[in-house]
Amino acid sequence: MINNKVLAIILGGGQGSRLHPLTEERSKPAVPIAGKYRLVDIPISNCINSDIKRMFVLTQFNSASLNRHIKDTYHFSFFSSAFVDVLAAEQTPHNKTWFQGTADAVRQSMHHFLRHDFDYALILSGDQLYQMDYDKMIEAHEENNAEISIATIPVNAKDATSFGILKANQENMVTSFIEKPDASLLPDWTSEVSDDMKSQGRDYLASMGIYIFNRELLTQLMNDPSTNDFGKEIIPQSIEKHKTLSFQYEGYWTDIGNIDSFFEANIGLTDDIPKFNLYDKAKRIYTHARMLPTTKIAGTTLDRAVISEGCIISASRIEKSVIGIRSRIGKESTVINTYMMGSDYYETLLDIESHKIKVLMGIGERCFIKNCILDKNSRIGDDVRINGGTHLEDTENDMYAIKDGIVVVKKGATIPVGYVI
Incomplete structure (x- = not known):
């Protein structure tokens, strides 16, 4: 079963300087995790488990090992429309620069995406550790007639200053957004969260960098060459003009941005009950056999x-x-x-x-x-x-x-x- 409404776009990230020296000879999504997987296996596996089997991975640094891993790993039936394709930054007559940010990467690759039929573009990050059913997010997007959906995770005051923080109303519609707020501003940025999250002091909704865009809206937004980044520009500018849904996720999620968080995520797998569950049959992680x-x-x-x-x-x-x-x-x-x-x-x-x-x-x-x-x-x-x-x-x-x-x-x-x- 393939969800033909959705096309997944996995962003490979920039040079990965904060993960140096692990990214000295490979792109960030190709960094090995958990002893046998690579970071890119996480979003790809989440997609496969959600019946989304048409995926593009966008990258521009040291992409040879990532290319090889994807080519050797993800084989679908010859009669299926499923695929995982790597798109490296390319110079064209219209564009002679490398990707300038997340939105610019999508803009430069739009001609590849538009060759496919899809209603929604699911935009994912290639350097996060989590297990998520994207189907539920897509259902919520459709039920609310949203034009944009943002996956959000409740965080505490200490962590909130490191994220883009959203404010959502009782209908889970996003009303405002602030990038990495100062601690003094936080009292005005609490949102409605579950009782379990409240009890942990997680009252702020952080953007997970996971988005759904309606095809027409994404095409329209990508026509503006002045915006280079989803988190810093597209999302803040779109909230007032377009119906934007906050989809709350309360499971384990970590952004592997630096050596410290990468190390912690891997060593955490040795816990008696790890927060990241590699043993869930319904949410299995696929990799090179x-x-x-x-x-x-x-x-x-x-x-x-x-x-x-x-x-x-x-x-x-x-x-x-x-x-x-x-x-x-x-x-x-x-x-x-x-x-x-x-x-x-x-x-x-x-x-x-x-x-x-x-x-x-x-x-x-x-x-x-x-x-x-x-x-x-x-x-x-x-x-x-x-x-x-x-x-x-x-x-x-x-x-x-x-x-x-x-x-x-x-x-x-x-x-x-x-x-x-």
């Missing part, structure tokens, strides 16, 4: 660990950590509060001998790794000690970066034997 062997573990104490397939682990202890596909961890090593992304391939004995590889992919023997993100294909030599934490100053070199006390070992980097951070 790999034919990997089962994981092999010898002599390891595991405590709140999430282990992906294809790993070979001989560590002494793994605690509150996410271990990605094809990870190798040597004897007597301890891994705590760490996200290890794993490897893209296995090194064979022949590779090791012929290339004289001294430090193997993965974590060596007798290592201590804490508060760390190990990017794909990184190599940690024997007897390495990495003890991340707020005692460390932010810094960066060819091997690693430290941000907010989290040590990020770069993709393919080698940390030599006996190194201490």
